Amino acid sequence: MTWAQLHADSERLAIEAQLAARARDMARAIDLYKRAGDLERQALDQLDVSKTRTRGITAVSAVALWFKAGEYALAEQLAHSMLADPHIPDFAREDLRSLVQGIWTESSKQKAGVAFVPGQVLVSVKGGEVVTGGAPLDLIVDNVQTIQAMFYRTIEYVNGVSHRRVGRPTKELQESCRPWLFQSAPGSYQFSVAIQKPAQPDFFKPAIEPERIAQHFLEIVSASSGEGTSVLEKLVPDENYRSTFLKLTRNLAPTGKTFDRIEFRGSGETRPVALGVESRVNINQQLRKKPPFPTTVGEVLEEFRGTLRAVHLDKDWLEVVVDSVSVHVEGLQDTVDDVIGPMVNRAVIVRAVRVSIKMLKFVDIELSD
């Protein structure tokens, strides 16, 4: 049989497999993916070495199909043999490396003896002080905490939980959907995050597809950093949730001082959702589209750059120290724990409206370092 015939047969089986997976018939989907992978592997063998693009595309396809079938050993073996081939084009090399990363993480998850919700997010922090495989500890700890907060918020949102202003997620959620961090092959500083599968089968509402959580997370990050507001408004109609997601995403976006870029990829995806220094501008535009409260003539917006020393969400105030002088700001409105909590003792920019000589009314806060 020719490459064209074998590839066409593989293609048909892969489409059937995708339909079976969509219908939640995973046993059939896995069998079909395995057979599609076998055919794609045979198709690859039919190709002359001069057909570099076709070989690259077919090799990636075969490895991906075996990966989807859970045939990690076969997938890894083929990926490595193709990576060792000097004729494989760069685009395929990049895809194969991403696939190998996915294979390693999936294999680690199997060995952990814990079930995970399908899908994971690979996070890469780049530029500035970040080097290949290494990064300042506080930078990574901050990012990991914010990503954990965003995952919890995503799960609460898709599960129809009311918007939480103070405190941590419920103990049940934290124990049921614990985020795990996996080491990934270094290239900048990388790690992946997977969500532990809840033990109780009815944790998620019937309409929720748990495998969508990682994708939903990525879509929220992408829409939050976009230039318009309508995509995020459609994705997250609830205004409180939308504001919290925007502020959490802004906490992740680089200022350019310690790092330049943070990228998020779905498992095996080569094209990431990226947050750069410019993302903060887009996020701030979205946040400032609607004034936080009506202001009157004479009320002036002021900006304070200093260190956030204290926050009291219940009593509705914060204190920021600017050049050794403490500035008291009231009316934190919809500011939530997981957005402002990690900013304590950090350099921040606070925007507030002066409503009287003694009183400043809170508008917004963001990290400045």
Place this chain on the structure above:
Amino acid sequence: MQWSQKPRLVEFQRPDVRVLNAWANNIDTTESGAYGVCLAAVEVEEQLVAVRRAETLTGADWYVAPIGTEPDDLESCFRLEVSGLDAGGRAEVAARLRQKVEQTRRGASNLPAIASVVGFKEKSVAIQKVGDGG
């Protein structure tokens, strides 16, 4: 970016309740709808037709080639990068296309590609070819 002012008419069967229920997932529906519209758009505008589908880890890539190309291999094909937006106007479509082109450039290396965004609310399709490094 240039916007073609030439309107195109798409005929489709109005989905019944059964079809709507089968496509209740907004993300899948937008993605599949964008594939259909975009494949039609590149055929009409660029005379390119879908010849092959190849797997990636989380989905699949489509490959398109000039009408009449023998489908013996993928040496002269373009990878079609499709994105669908079920909300937002022309500005959002243009912004998504810029984002898609940038992502495609980073991932494409020496594989020629076409980035395309279908805006369902705006009823527009934006298409841009992204480099061919040989």
